[in-house]
Amino acid sequence: MYTAKHAILYRHKVHDGRAIVFYMDVRAGGKGYDEFVRRAIEADGAEYVRGRVSRIYRRADGKLIVRGADTLAGQAVTIEADLVVLADAIVPRAGGNELAQMLGIAYDTNGFYSEAHPKLRPVETATAGVFLAGACQSPKDIPDSVAQASAAAAKALGLFSNPELEREPIVARVNEQMCVHCRACIKACPYGAIEDYDIKDRKGNVVRTVARVNEGVCQGCGTCVAVCRSNSIDLDGFTDEQILVQIATLE
Structure with a gap:
């Protein structure tokens, strides 16, 4: 064009x-x-x-x-x-991958940021509160960029218009007594919601280190549950016992 x-x-x-x-x-x-x-x-x-x-x-x-x-x-x-012009391709800016990793959002093989869903959530990312607009997602012209920016602004205003931020109640929880601190969940979490947590005694000495979920960041995707080697992570409302009871009821 x-x-x-x-x-x-x-x-x-x-x-x-x-x-x-x-x-x-x-x-x-x-x-x-x-x-x-x-x-x-x-x-x-x-x-x-x-x-x-x-x-x-x-x-x-x-x-x-x-x-x-x-x-x-x-x-x-x-x-x-008299003049030769090369029609260059549009490429993502340098350092975009580092920003994506910092924000916990996905990007494709070309380095463009990926939306949560191409039809249902075209301006949202996997990280709540982070929205996409313009050529960071893919090559776009000015009208498309303006339209997407308007949609992203509307999503952001929707968050600020409420006195309290609503979120899904499904989050992961770690049984600290069973956690062996293999760090598999920390590496697998796409949102960076799991971090190391030191358990200390009364004197302030570190007794052991376990994984702990930041409930404000967790999106309840269940990835950590699947990779946990010690079976010490469950989703609220979706523990193994609850799922087995539901299956037994259907039978």
Whole structure:
């Protein structure tokens, strides 16, 4: 889209100039995007050549020479150019992964932040109170970024509009008598809700260290319950005994 926009602007400024775009596939998936590309080609005279550029070099007289291939015509193409512009891809900023790990939110293989659910929770993350807006989630144009920012702001206002913060009552609890402090739950928790806790005697000496759940951060996903080696973690309302009783009732 930005390439088509630049081609249109160039044609408006330089009426006798040629705007040539080498491409392999034009992906214009947004509302009115395909029409915008067609306008650049049909109304503004941008020339789209399907093929790859093989070489760019500067001639002795200062002209840039672009060599490529037109795969539709099946022939080599050589163009004398005054200016060559590379259409770069949008990539996440450096250090974004460290911020995601600090906030406890997920990110994909490309480094863009992941939403909690693409349809039901498109601006929310796995961490409560952290919302997404703009190109941190994926490449977006200005209208999409504004729309998502409005949705994220509405979600944030929804939190501040209540005198008390409501949350799900299902949280994990550690039986400190059974905990062997293997730290498997701490490593597995996607929200960073489990931390080391030192049990001390009356003199303040550390007797043993166990895992303890921060109830304000825990989202009740049950990951820690599944990885606990000593079977010392349960979810409120979903202990093994309660689940077995429910199964027996169904039978």
